[in-house]
Amino acid sequence: MRRSISVPPDAPPVPRDFLGYLRAFGPGLIMALTWLGASDLVSSTVAGSSYGYALLWAPILAFAARFAFVNIIAKYELYNERGESLIGGMLRIHKSVPIMLLVMAVLLGHFYNAYMISGLGEATYRIVGPIGAPWMWSFAWIAACIALIFFGAFKTAERIFYVFLAVLSIVFIGLAIWVRPSPTDILSGIFLLQIPPTAGKFGAVLVVISLIGAMAGSLANLLYPYFMRQKGWTDPKYRRVQTYDLLFGTVAVILLDLSVWIVAAEVLHPRGMQVSDMGGLANMFVLVLGQVGKPIFHAGLIAMMASSTIGLSLGHGYLSQDIMHKLANGPSSSLPPDAVERSKTYRLVVLWCLISPFIWSVPGMPGFVPLSIVVNAAAVVLTPILAALVWYLTAHPRFIGEEYRNGLWSNLMMAVLFALACYATWQSITTLL
Numbered sequence: 001m002r003r004s005i006s007v008p009p010d011a012p013p014v015p016r017d018f019l020g021y022l023r024a025f026g027p028g029l030i031m032a033l034t035w036l037g038a039s040d041l042v043s044s045t046v047a048g049s050s051y052g053y054a055l056l057w058a059p060i061l062a063f064a065a066r067f068a069f070v071n072i073i074a075k076y077e078l079y080n081e082r083g084e085s086l087i088g089g090m091l092r093i094h095k096s097v098p099i100m101l102l103v104m105a106v107l108l109g110h111f112y113n114a115y116m117i118s119g120l121g122e123a124t125y126r127i128v129g130p131i132g133a134p135w136m137w138s139f140a141w142i143a144a145c146i147a148l149i150f151f152g153a154f155k156t157a158e159r160i161f162y163v164f165l166a167v168l169s170i171v172f173i174g175l176a177i178w179v180r181p182s183p184t185d186i187l188s189g190i191f192l193l194q195i196p197p198t199a200g201k202f203g204a205v206l207v208v209i210s211l212i213g214a215m216a217g218s219l220a221n222l223l224y225p226y227f228m229r230q231k232g233w234t235d236p237k238y239r240r241v242q243t244y245d246l247l248f249g250t251v252a253v254i255l256l257d258l259s260v261w262i263v264a265a266e267v268l269h270p271r272g273m274q275v276s277d278m279g280g281l282a283n284m285f286v287l288v289l290g291q292v293g294k295p296i297f298h299a300g301l302i303a304m305m306a307s308s309t310i311g312l313s314l315g316h317g318y319l320s321q322d323i324m325h326k327l328a329n330g331p332s333s334s335l336p337p338d339a340v341e342r343s344k345t346y347r348l349v350v351l352w353c354l355i356s357p358f359i360w361s362v363p364g365m366p367g368f369v370p371l372s373i374v375v376n377a378a379a380v381v382l383t384p385i386l387a388a389l390v391w392y393l394t395a396h397p398r399f400i401g402e403e404y405r406n407g408l409w410s411n412l413m414m415a416v417l418f419a420l421a422c423y424a425t426w427q428s429i430t431t432l433l
Contacts, residue, residue: 048264
């Protein structure tokens with residue numbers, strides 16, 4: 001018999017109609033916009049400028065794999081017989097597993113946000129002109145994020161993320177519509193599964209395989225269940241709305257990713273132009289819109305980096321608190337959502353994720369690149385480990401129960417994702433070396 005876990009006293013009702021589902025959505029959007037980082041936009045631009053529409057199916061396949069993987073994690077949270085989180089199951093495997101994840105959450109919370117907070121300061125400075133300095137705007141964004149997270153709580157974050165989605169849609173999807181892409185070319189790129197000749201160091205197939213494998217084992221995939229719990233979705237009756245919620249967020253990010261890809265395919269590919277950084281992406285907006293394109297691009301960039309910064313800080317705070325609580329009280333222990341946000345571990349990790357990266361925004365600060373390479377290498381090694389752990393927990397009746405353990409197709413999918421994660425790790429380590 002499944003034990004119920006701590007739920008908020010005002011647990012949300014189960015939606016009964018289309019509008020009810022729309023009003024219920026939120027955790028999936030926060031999760032998806034947390035996934036959407038600056039590197040994703042650059043990768044989409046590079047792929048679109050190099051291959052045109054030929055590989056347009058690749059990000060759809062990659063995000064579909066990520067959706068399936070995270071949806072299996074959500075199933076474990078809702079259906080396992082003990083009513084415990086995924087971390088509780090990992091603690092039952094061995095105490096070292098959640099300790100390893102805690103260390104990685106703290107490290108990655110610092111280094112991932114270092115890119116975002118530094119970028120927020122730079123992008124804001126480019127919009128406001130010669131007012132202040134980039135590091136000052138980075139500090140202002142840190143203060144704003146702390147205020148939102150500590151005084152606004154999860155419900156406020158949900159509303160803010162819809163604002164971020166609106167800005168991102170206007171900037172990136174709007175630009176894709178503005179360039180008037182060919183619907184035939186888009187459909188061909190999605191459904192024909194074309195594999196173009198190599199344009200660069202790695203072949204197209206290897207790029208796609210590595211992309212899917214890296215997404216499958218990302219630490220960020222473990223954050224979605226904590227957004228679910230803050231929402232109050234802690235019972236099997238929320239499975240349908242949870243699935244639609246995650247699908248909504250995934251589709252939103254796919255559309256944003258494809259929009260950038262389409263603009264690059266329409267604007268850069270015919271000219272034989274390629275980009276390798278955010279400056280090149282900004283120039284693409286200028287080619288389409290003129291000089292007004294720069295502030296529009298930076299507005300979208302701010303929305304993207306702010307959503308990732310807030311989502312990562314929230315998620316890593318929830319994850320770290322859960323690990324510390326379970327290490328002290330056992331795998332089935334948990335706190336109500338409001339108690340989680342008042343806990344010292346949660347607050348300390350959120351502050352760490354937001355304040356410690358500021359050191360890299362100080363002028364003249366050296367040494368960031370070597371340190372980030374070391375941490376990213378550790379994150380790469382973690383990828384197949386996470387994929388294997390999730391597969392084991394959702395396939396073994398000891399953890400999820402006989403009734404809800406993976407069936408044939410789920411196990412087959414997890415086997416494929418695990419193999420791709422191993423391959424992505426091998427490719428990444430080879431590249432780093």
